[in-house]
Amino acid sequence: MEERHMRNDLNVTGSRKTTGGHYNRVNIDGMAKLDGDLDCTSLNVNGTLKIYGALYTESVTVNGMAKVEGELQTTSLDVNGTLGVHGPARAETTTVNGMCTINGPLVSSRVRVDGMTTINGALATPELTVNGKCNVRGRVDSERIDIGGMATIDGDVQGETISVQGNLKVGGLLNADTVEIRLYTSSSAREVGGERIDIRRRERSGLWKALGLGGAPSFRAELIEGDEIMLEDTEADTVRGTRVHIGRGCNIRLVEYSGDLSVDPEARIGRVEQI
DSSP states (O other): OGGGGGSOOEEESSEEEEEEEEOSEEEESSEEEEEEEEEEEEEEESSEEEESSOEEEEEEEESSEEEESSOEEEEEEEESSEEEESSOEEEEEEEESSEEEESSOEEEEEEEESSEEEESSOEEOSEEEESSEEEESSOEEOSEEEESSEEEESSOEEEEEEEESSEEEEEEEEEEEEEEEEESSEEEEEEEEEEEEEEEEOOOOHHHHHHTTTOSSEEEEEEEEEEEEEESSEEEEEEEEEEEEEOTTOEEEEEEEEEEEEEOTTOEEEEEEEO
16 A cells, blocks of 8 residues: 555546556546556546546545446445446445446445445445435345335345335345334335344335325235234235234234234234244
């Protein structure tokens, strides 16, 4: 890293096409095309940049538009404009307030999405926060997941705590020690597993209510299995647990329980079995 600070800077204010290479600070205020890999201390894009290669840097800030044809490795990734990466990405911290597309897996110690992000691959991060919109075309591995916006995940989701205050659709298994979902909209997962699963309705407010986003508050799963389960407005083929509460608005085909079971009069259950 120390070597990088001894290099020359690259500043582009007009239109320029050049080779990649090794630089200290790179500032793009105009239009630039770099033919080859770029290795630099920091990259700031206020204009338009296309890199026909990989990007290796300590920090990236994109306020304009940037496209990287290869992989991206950085310590800090901050996207306020538009960024496209045609390879895998690795960053210590990832913050997206604009639009970001990564055509490969993303590995990051912290990911926060307040804008829009699409990851065409897996996502591995200890901390995931989504207040905007996030699409992941693979699995998600994270210790803590907070969804306040909209998240669509095609694969499995593995975490320790998962808290949802927005809209979540999971194509595979949603599994965590604690799963807490507050239903403002229509959410779903193929299967849900955990020690404590708490899915309940919340009255719509703010943007969800004003624009009618996300459908009516509901949750759909084929199987929900855990030690302690509390459900409202949930449709499932099978619910299996030790202590189970089936609340208002539920429609469950089969409930299997080994400890306690309570059922709200407004819930519908096809069959109950104590195991």
